[in-house]
């Protein structure tokens with residue numbers, strides 16, 4: 001056949017197909033995501049995912065607690081294909097309440113170490129965040145710092161900045177204290193923090209800015225807020241201290257950003273493609289990556305660290321299993337209230 005004639009037939013066939021395909025099949029491929037992570041920290045990453053796969057990411061954003069509440073309330077009617085949250089407790093609760101479905105993907109299981117995913121493949125961590133001690137190096141010598149527990153010492157009276165009890169970051173940290181120390185000892189620690197008359201500030205960035213301005217000497221924040229401020233201003237006058245690193249101590253408190261495919265998902269294939277991308281090509285250490293866009297630590301051991309967080313140095317992580325974080329959430333909320341922790 002003459003090549004021109006063949007081309008014409010192909011073009012004609014494509015036109016006919018376009019005309020007869022049902023409207024739905026011609027729509028863009030999409031994946032709907034309920035996200036507790038802010039779009040700003042992921043915009044570049046999702047753009048590169050869409051460029052690579054042609055799948056559009058439709059994001060609906062809310063707090064960690066509110067997106068979980070939405071999933072519960074909507075049940076089988078939810079439009080969410082992917083649940084993307086910032087706390088292992090939320091992942092664990094969604095999994096145990098039947099809101100997520102198991103995902104069989106050799107790509108994901110090869111990319112994500114076992115301690116960073118659910119044993120039944122209901123959820124997977126995509127990046128790691130450490131909540132640790134931040135201090136003003138003008139007023140605090142790092143030799144005075146050691147553990148979360150030590151911040152209950154009266155030497156810190158009037159010198160602490162903490163996040164309120166309503167925020168999931170406080171709830172999950174106190175949940176970890178309960179896991180590690182038992183409820184009674186955890187309550188003694190939290191009561192000690194409260195006795196030090198902390199300033200409660202509902203923004204990790206503002207806690208760091210307050211430390212920098214001399215309003216507090218010590219605070220607890222996630223590592224990446226300092227990384228972000230340092231990348232804007234390398235002279236930002238706050239330093240990071242990795243908590244609980246002594247010989248007999250358990251290590252710094254880790255949480256994760258993580259994802260699962262909802263039990264009611266309509267776009268299951270696209271959801272799995274998104275998660276596979278997040279834990280492989282999406283692990284790059286710059287703003288086009290899932291950990292990189294938010295200065296978090298990758299989950300994939302092959303991924304490179306962003307230089308600014310590599311400079312925070314080596315540290316040991318509390319090995320408590322992520323799938324236990326949901327179990328202590330309610331107890332943590334009750335403990336914070338009993339201890340009179342601010343909200």
Ligand SMILES: [Fe+2]
Nearest residue numbers: 086204222225
């Ligand atoms: Fe955050």
